[in-house]
Amino acid sequence: MVQDVPCSPARAGSLLVRNAASVLSIGTERQMIEFGKKNLLGKAMERPDLVRKVIAVAQTEGVTEAYQAAMGRLDTFRVLGYSSAGMVVDMGPGVSGIRVGDRLACSGSGFACHAEYVVVPQTLCAAIPDGVTDEEAAFAALGAIALHALRLAELQLGDRVAIIGLGLLGLLAVQIAKAWGCQVLGTDVAAGKADLARQLGANEAVAGGKEVVLAAAQTLFGSQGADAVVIFASTSSNEPLELAAELARVRGRIVVPGLVKLEVPRRPFYEKELDLKISRAWGPGLYDPEYEGRGHDYPLPFVRWTAGRNMEAFLQLLAQGSVQVQPLITHRFPIERAIEAYQLISEGKEPYIGVIIEYGESLSVNRYTEEQRKIFLKREERVSNQRITNNQSPSPVRVGLIGAGNFAKGTLLPAIRRLKDIHLRGIATATGISARHTGDKFGFDYCTTDYHELVNDPEINTIFITTRHNTHAKFVIEALRAGKHVFVEKPLCLNEEQLNQIIEIYSAIRNRQSAMPLLMVGFNRRFSPFTVTLKKWLSFTSLPMVINIRVNAGFVPPERWEQDPEVGGGRILGEVCHFVDLVQYLTGAHPVQVYAQAIKPAGQYLSEDNLIITLKMSDGSAGSITYTASGDKAFPRERVEIFRGGAVGLIDNFKSASFTYQGRTRRKRNLFGVDRGYRAEMDTFFSAIHNGDPPPVAFLEYVWTTLTTFSISESIRRGEPVGIELPVSFLEGSRYDGEGKR
DSSP: OOOOOOOOOOOOEEEEEEEEEEEOOOHHHHHHHHHHHHHHHHHHHHHHHHHHHHHHHHHHHHHHHHHHHHHHHHHHOOOOOOOOEEEEEEEOOOOSSSOOOOOEEOOOOOSOSSSEEEOOOOOOOOOTTTTTOOHHTTHEEEEEEHHHHHHHHHHHTEEEEEEOOOOOOHHHHHHHHHHTEEEEEEEEHHHHHHHHHHHHHSEEEEEEEHHHHHHHHHHHHHHEEEEEEEEEOOSSSHHHHHHHHEEEEEEEEEEEEEEOOOOHHHHHHHHOOEEEEEETTTSSSTTTTIIITTTOOOTTTTSSSHHHHHHHHHHHHHHHHOOOOOEEEEEEEGGGGGHHHHHHHHHOOOOSSSSEEEEEEOOOSSSOHHHHHHHHHHHHHHHHHHHHHHSSSOEEEEEEOOOOOOOIIIIIIIHHHHSSEEEEEEEEEEEEHHHHHHHHHHSEEEESSHHHHHOOOOTOOOOOOOOGGGHHHHHHHHHHHOOOEEOOSSSSSSHHHHHHHHHHHHHHHHHTSSSOOEEEEEOOGGSSSHHHHHHHHHHOOOOOOOEEEEEOOOOOTTTGGOOOOOTTTIIIIIHHHHHHHEEEEEEEEHHHHHHEOOOOOOOBBBBBEEEEEEETTTTTTTEEEEESSOOOSSSSSSSEEEETTTTTEEETTTEEEEEEETTEEEEEOOSSSOOSSSSHHHHHHHHHHHHTOOOSSHHHHHHHHHHHHHHHHHHHTTTTEEEEOOOOOHHHHOOOTTOOOO
């Protein structure tokens, strides 16, 4: 579908570009559309690996948890396209050498998509040379794919190269190989494409079966065969690879950028000692979060041809006239008619090669269309009337949500939507498509990519923050200053400087004797019915506790943002904080000392993946947290054991709880699977807002938990126990007693 979505702002290291044209990648986009049309069973058959993961989650976490996780993954819109060109209209911090008004070719899945405005990292942009039109430059990413594949083929002047598949990429590769001084044989099932390949410079191009192709190769290359074969075909068949093996000479090279079956025929590969490479798009930098996400380029002396430099090289070939793209363009569609472009490639009722999406001046970048605005105003009027006629009920909480990842969509928003008197007012996400899709699904009044609209909206009294961890402190501070109630997913912040800033603003509001907005951090396990019940059972005595918590956390790849110290903060700040808070809740005390040990980084594991943490609490209790990524996900995730005054309490993966005392055992079970407290957490938070109650969790507890996670990291570095003390800013700037009260 074509949707009007909010325009994303330029981020650090990125540029906001107004597209003039973008090009469909026929094979990739057609495959994505076909996958999207499949029902759940069809998608499951294509991804049995993911099905196994869902089954494992169902076995350990329960069917409900598995269903929510699966639906969160499936209910994600993918923007199409990755090759475009246009003009720079804005730049984020850290961009250099580019000015507003410059023309750029852009690349990258999720970046250079089919949209009027796109935000693209500087490393995935290239300046358009004079004499090259925007429409021609829009082919740059596709041209770079062909160029990178030929580089992997290690072509030299005079080499003989066979190109299998003469679609858009194959025809670009034909021209690049000729510009490099190679002899080129092209082959395709369509005679028209073979004719076009000859017109664009191929020494020979044929359409037909294997015998026809081998005969043409014999004539052009002689008996020795091709030095290199590059497969650009898109088919589920293994025939292209088998043909490539016959075309290649002894010790020849085969490169596969195309979407084909890869069952290697051993005999020809063994007899000829062939070299097989799978080409990854347009060059080094792809999928690297430093390169794509932060715009950090590779040093040229060490990585000569990156994705961006391949784009630059292709644009130079266009400027020199060595490569032509105009003969490849068969269709042009304005963005309003983009659906017709996809019908064209899906139905195949007429031949096509290069399909262009054009962007006119009449398109709108408003947050919503005029029709949607009218619907919004009617809804506002209806809500207002309801509030006037039924003033006995509490005023609805008006929520603004910043961020909409899988957790927000799969867990928090469903929990919020079931509650009464909660009005979902505005949603802000980094990308317009995410904001629009999530906003429409859950019934938000409006969506945007500028969170300031939520913070400054006088109708919003509650801000939810579910963004990446490095933004939490900033959003918390701005929302509190605006007088909003705040719910922020854990962690509260990533360093002591941010914590001091939060303490300062929170204390300043409290000490002004003004209405105090609530601040809650998403430590949900303390709200689980199993936790609450077990704490009640154990309250028969005030003796100290011994608590053992085991967390089979599962492996998280080092390249994921959660593992990035600057973005996610790592697993101690991002996940272990849950269990520090849980020990605090169970004991009713705060940590005074921590000693932590970590397994040295080995193989795929980082130092924070495997930990043993010992907490000394202010009431004399002791807590032990074993946190590991080395287990099997099919094994239950969490287990909490509590020993106190001759009694034993147990929480088994938040599916059940038991209390054993004087030879008798009491049990509590959940027939519907895991309950880690998300719903009760929402109930508690919104009830406090409605009723004007004090904060459900004292602010001081969040400070202790956050300080403890910092101290865990410090203990690992120092190899010794570390004491935990409140920061000077807290002691000087607030008037709290030990319970977090004024």
